Amino acid sequence: METTAPSNLEAAPRPRVLIIDDEEALLRTLGGLLTRAGFEVQTFSDALEGLTAAKEPDFDVALVDINLPNISGMELLRELKGRKHPIEVIIITGEGSIPTALEAVRLGAYDYLTKPFIDIEPVISSVRRAVDRKRLISRNRELEQLVKGAQPNPDFIGQSAKMREVFSLIEQVSYSSSTVLIQGESGTGKELVARSIHRRSQRASGAFVAINCAAMTETLLESELFGHVRGAFTGAAGSKKGLIEAANGGTLFLDEIGDMPLVTQVKLLRVLQEGEVRPVGSNDTTKVDVRVIAATNVDIAKAMADGKFREDLFYRLNVITVQLPALRERPTDVPLLAQHFLRHYGKRLNKVIERISDDALEALVSNSWPGNVRELENVIERATVLARGKEITVGDLPPGFADRRGGAEDDLSSLLHMTYAQAKRLTLTAFDRRYLHGLMRKASGNITAAANLAGLDRSNFRRLLKQYSLAPARSNGFAEEFEESAGA
Numbered sequence: 001m002e003t004t005a006p007s008n009l010e011a012a013p014r015p016r017v018l019i020i021d022d023e024e025a026l027l028r029t030l031g032g033l034l035t036r037a038g039f040e041v042q043t044f045s046d047a048l049e050g051l052t053a054a055k056e057p058d059f060d061v062a063l064v065d066i067n068l069p070n071i072s073g074m075e076l077l078r079e080l081k082g083r084k085h086p087i088e089v090i091i092i093t094g095e096g097s098i099p100t101a102l103e104a105v106r107l108g109a110y111d112y113l114t115k116p117f118i119d120i121e122p123v124i125s126s127v128r129r130a131v132d133r134k135r136l137i138s139r140n141r142e143l144e145q146l147v148k149g150a151q152p153n154p155d156f157i158g159q160s161a162k163m164r165e166v167f168s169l170i171e172q173v174s175y176s177s178s179t180v181l182i183q184g185e186s187g188t189g190k191e192l193v194a195r196s197i198h199r200r201s202q203r204a205s206g207a208f209v210a211i212n213c214a215a216m217t218e219t220l221l222e223s224e225l226f227g228h229v230r231g232a233f234t235g236a237a238g239s240k241k242g243l244i245e246a247a248n249g250g251t252l253f254l255d256e257i258g259d260m261p262l263v264t265q266v267k268l269l270r271v272l273q274e275g276e277v278r279p280v281g282s283n284d285t286t287k288v289d290v291r292v293i294a295a296t297n298v299d300i301a302k303a304m305a306d307g308k309f310r311e312d313l314f315y316r317l318n319v320i321t322v323q324l325p326a327l328r329e330r331p332t333d334v335p336l337l338a339q340h341f342l343r344h345y346g347k348r349l350n351k352v353i354e355r356i357s358d359d360a361l362e363a364l365v366s367n368s369w370p371g372n373v374r375e376l377e378n379v380i381e382r383a384t385v386l387a388r389g390k391e392i393t394v395g396d397l398p399p400g401f402a403d404r405r406g407g408a409e410d411d412l413s414s415l416l417h418m419t420y421a422q423a424k425r426l427t428l429t430a431f432d433r434r435y436l437h438g439l440m441r442k443a444s445g446n447i448t449a450a451a452n453l454a455g456l457d458r459s460n461f462r463r464l465l466k467q468y469s470l471a472p473a474r475s476n477g478f479a480e481e482f483e484e485s486a487g488a
Helices: 024-036 047-053 073-081 095-106 120-148 161-173 190-200 218-226 262-274 300-305 311-317 331-348 358-366 372-386 408-413 420-442 447-454 458-467
Strands: 016-020 040-044 061-065 088-093 111-114 180-183 208-212 251-255 291-296 320-323
Touching (some): 024 040, 040 047, 047 073, 073 088, 095 111, 161 320, 180 190, 190 291, 218 262, 331 358, 331 372
Parallel strands (some): 016 061, 061 088, 088 111, 180 291, 208 251
16 A cells, blocks of 8 residues: 655645555556645555545545456445445546446446546546535535534524524523513514424413514504404404414414504503403403513614603513524524525425535625525525526626625625624635636636746646636636646
8 A cells, every 4th residue: 555645735624535546556656646736645556455444434536446356446336335424436447448437427436537647637627526526515414414403493594602592592481481572683583483482382282373563553453462342443343352362372472562552562561461351342351371472673772762662561571582693693604594595495496406606605604684584595595596507606696796896895894794703714715716816817817827927836826726616617718728747
């Protein structure tokens, strides 16, 4: 066995490549070339030793000769792809074995390479693509695990510290019957919190009744909440039970309670104090056992100071407060949420979309999201509808996401919702991508010329291009050059 030394590739972790071939000269040459290209390489002339080494879960790609003594390349392929942590397999074949290599691809091999290798560039390119696929699959699997089962609270998507605090508070308050006031901006998921508390409470078998207090006139809201008797007002042709009675034994969720009229607030206060409800137009009361959860995006303190919200009602509601963070305050949750919505709308639209491109994800994370999670969901739904391939790109996002090249002041304002570390990382990533793109255009797509302008050697410059998905291609106006050879 020969182990080649790893290179000082800047990106971490380095891609790990396993080569299994019984030709010692090819192992040394190919191993050395891939090492200089930035991979960490292990080579084996014995197939069984290579198969044992492949049990390590952090190998990305295996290059396997189709013709090996003791065990065939096809058997190796089946073994490697059938493991718990499968790696991408590239078959190495001679000219006469191409039909067999094609059969290997049909059985799960990522690619096949024909030896002898006249040009090393296609080999390196194939290995890089295989690494990208392996890591994409692993990354998506991790995200799916977070979305499906690794959430502290299955009703929500989020791993940030702020959301963990919310999850913990939900667990603590669920088993009481105390009133809860949920505060947060529109679109942060206040009703989701209310439903989550109800599902975990001893009232879970009772009804969960929700009403938006801002969506109705004063008269209609009172009728809906408290019910009415026949003739209570024009059009009241019969008696009607109110939503408070309908929620008896369960939970009543009063959304946007900050917009409730003052007269209605007085009547609600009586329900909370006395545990009884009086229908509109009636002198009789009915006892009710209802847990009230209220939510608002209104600044209640200001509303009380302005005389628009009763202090006594506020203190009745504010026994327990849940403060929901805005999405801009938890940007680390954006990728998880985006992946969740992508899976949801991909299934609904019967479209297979495997990932969100790095550029698009960067644009999503750096957005300030005034509409919070609801806005993000709408953006991902739109992108899923518009996506033409298996990847959502920046072009699939709404106008304004694709080009964030405003002035310095505009760029700064878009970062102010992040921590210093998050803002710095995104800013440096955006600079690298724009700088490299501009440099390649200035050099008319010539990698060597662009590397010289950047003051970098050609191999490191190529790695940067690959890292930021700017590898030269005719489709983006750059002309690919092939000046390396197998003997380079």
